[in-house]
Amino acid sequence: MSKKPKKLIDKKGRRLDSRKPNELRNIRIEVGILSNADGSAYIEQGKNKILAGVFGPKEMHPKHLSRPDRMVLRCRYHMAPFSVEERKSPAPSRREIELSKVIGEALEPSVFVEYYPRTGVDVFIEVLQADGGTRCASITAASLALADAGIPMRDLVVSCAAGKVDDTVVLDLMDTEDKLGAADVPVAVMPNSNAVTLLQMDGNLAPEEFEKAVNLAMEGCKRIYDLQKEALRTKYMAAKQEEEVKE
């Protein structure tokens, strides 16, 4: 790590990248960018650059993991060795294994798994560059990739973190804020039913602050949700226009 900035929020209430406490980073989302995957999405959130690809529903391998009454959703979250300051070993770390689990669990409630018994669907997430809040951006992208694969879903899952830096509750923490701040609260939600499918937290928050952070993260999720829907629409509007030109 380079030198530590003393203040994460200046006198005017601006953060290190001059954002306001309740401001999101710039977000760019694209849907359907991989030709071999059944569904895919790419997200840039600040300096985060993350690819998500979905394969399936297809026959489950190994077979003994298949379930007679539903589809099994498997998720692999992985960081590229060059995605962080110091080279990360490409072997999955304990953190990546835990995140794969919680991301899969965050996505699964949105999918009608009972429609495809005995099958499996694989969600692969590759973090190409990481700058804090990768699990959240991964969920936002992976949910779009699932939708892009044409898998029936109740809703999109959208995710965003809130946290506490310098005694202020802020939205969408970047890496430095995450590392030096007092707490990080990632939240994932299906906005239509207000169902929280991922909730984690580390740090130190009074109960009132925790409540405030969850509320702020939910608000951030709703804003990203609009971008998510827009990205999905953009892909399919383009496809529709192409069809019309052909005709």
Added chain:
Amino acid sequence: MSSVITRVRRKQIKQLIEEGKRLDGRGLGDYREIKIEQGVIEKAEGSARVLLGKTEVLVGVKVETGSPFPDTPNDGVLTVNAEFVPLASPSFEPGPPNENSIELARVVDRGIRESKAIDTEKLCIEPGKKVFIVFVDIYVLNHEGNLIDASALAAVAALLNTKMSNYEIEDGEVKIKQGYTPLPMKNHPITVTLGKIDNKLIVDPWLEEEQVMDSRLSMALNDEGNICAVQKGSGGYFTQQQILEGMKVVQEKVAELRKKLKW
């Protein structure tokens, strides 16, 4: 960790919970009986065995010297690992840690780390070069549900039981002296896990309830009553209201446990 549960059983558990009752006679907000025994492994620097109903977890603490992390040169190191011993459950298989045991270890780790339970600065021998490393190894001996709470309790109990040999430094080498000092502890996080079954929250789900429940929520609170770790797990979802409701339940249960354990 999926074992089979019959539909009748599933229905029975759900029906009872709807009526505010549970299969083992507990109320929705009741813990199973908790028994803690410290110092059960003499060769470990610290140890504790926790019985939570029939769930049994043994934690051993070993302390060794090693190098600190480059970004925290003045702090000792905490390492938490969990083993799902195959004799504890038919669903556990021998082999390297899987995602479930890694999640368990990391949730327990977060509670201890984020509450700053161990005074890691006091574990520094030579800044940037040599520090004490505290290995917390969680050994699940019998799995009857709610491994998170049992393991978190056992881990803190074992740390409180940990005695480090006195030492002095001679030519940059650590020499063991006579006598022991307790591991410097600053905080005592307590983790409470809730299960959600048909929109009802239950405290301390046991194995069969775990197989039926839609979702799980664990929260660790420190001495000051602040939240220091949260983990939602095992699929499903919570509404915003349920999270806040759950937080209140956890606060009550932690206060109750603190009184009982005198932590």
